[in-house]
Amino acid sequence: xxxxxxxxxxxxxxxxxxxxxxxxxxxxxxxxxxxxxxxxxxxxxxxxxxxxxxxxxxxxxxxxxxxxxxxxxxxxxxxxxxxxxxxxxxxxxxxxxxxxxxxxxxxxxxx
Amino acid sequence: xxxxxxxxxxxxxxxxxxxxxxxxxxxxxxxxxxxxxxxxxxxxxxxxxxxxxxxxxxxxxxxxxxxxxxxxxxxxxxxxxxxxxxxxxxxxxxxxxxxxxxxxxxxxxxxxxxxx
Numbered sequence: 001x002x003x004x005x006x007x008x009x010x011x012x013x014x015x016x017x018x019x020x021x022x023x024x025x026x027x028x029x030x031x032x033x034x035x036x037x038x039x040x041x042x043x044x045x046x047x048x049x050x051x052x053x054x055x056x057x058x059x060x061x062x063x064x065x066x067x068x069x070x071x072x073x074x075x076x077x078x079x080x081x082x083x084x085x086x087x088x089x090x091x092x093x094x095x096x097x098x099x100x101x102x103x104x105x106x107x108x109x110x111x
Numbered sequence: 112x113x114x115x116x117x118x119x120x121x122x123x124x125x126x127x128x129x130x131x132x133x134x135x136x137x138x139x140x141x142x143x144x145x146x147x148x149x150x151x152x153x154x155x156x157x158x159x160x161x162x163x164x165x166x167x168x169x170x171x172x173x174x175x176x177x178x179x180x181x182x183x184x185x186x187x188x189x190x191x192x193x194x195x196x197x198x199x200x201x202x203x204x205x206x207x208x209x210x211x212x213x214x215x216x217x218x219x220x221x222x223x224x225x226x227x
Contacts (some may be wrong), residue, residue: 034216043117043204043220044155090153097143097208097216101154 006102023090116217133137140185141207
């Protein structure tokens with residue numbers, strides 16, 4: 001059974017810093033890996049999706065990488081802003097679109 | 112992008128009542144929808160997979176008689192929490208996929224259920 005782990009669980013940084021969120025998974029037989037953002041009490045916003053054949057995806061200040069062989073994905077946020085404060089979740093899609101979520105990283109960017 | 116609408120956004124009910132949550136894919140057909148539950152400060156856990164025209168598939172530990180799922184059309188799935196109790200208080204989120212396996216999933220905005 002797939003297990004997804006996110007490190008760190010919480011992160012607090014000053015505005016402007018570049019930061020990396022880590023996601024690891026135990027079963028490398030994935031269709032894709034997706035990163036989401038969740039604001040308190042809100043649903044999920046899809047940030048980036050990396051197909052199993054891809055190595056990385058970029059959107060604005062966000063860059064996500066995928067290394068299937070090592071079971072890792074990272075989300076890189078450049079020049080962080082207070083508006084980036086949220087919980088970031090990674091999820092692997094192993095079969096039939098059923099996602100397995102990591103525990104999330106709660107990010108706080110201080111002005 | 113694809114839009115998934117979930118309603119209601121929040122509901123407060125008395126213990127013993129039933130609550131229905133709707134999940135609609137607004138601009139695409141979804142043969143499969145998924146229901147997740149999230150307790151405070153925890154990640155999302157898959158509850159069940161909803162298949163249009165057939166019975167839902169429930170994850171281990173999820174009571175199918177308590178969490179009734181109906182996927183009557185290609186754009187609508189409903190989750191009914193029957194005889195809700197305070198321990199059912201949680202954040203419920205649905206998702207739908209536009210195409211086959213491996214496609215991006217789109218999520219509803221979630222429903223916060225509080226059972227008094």
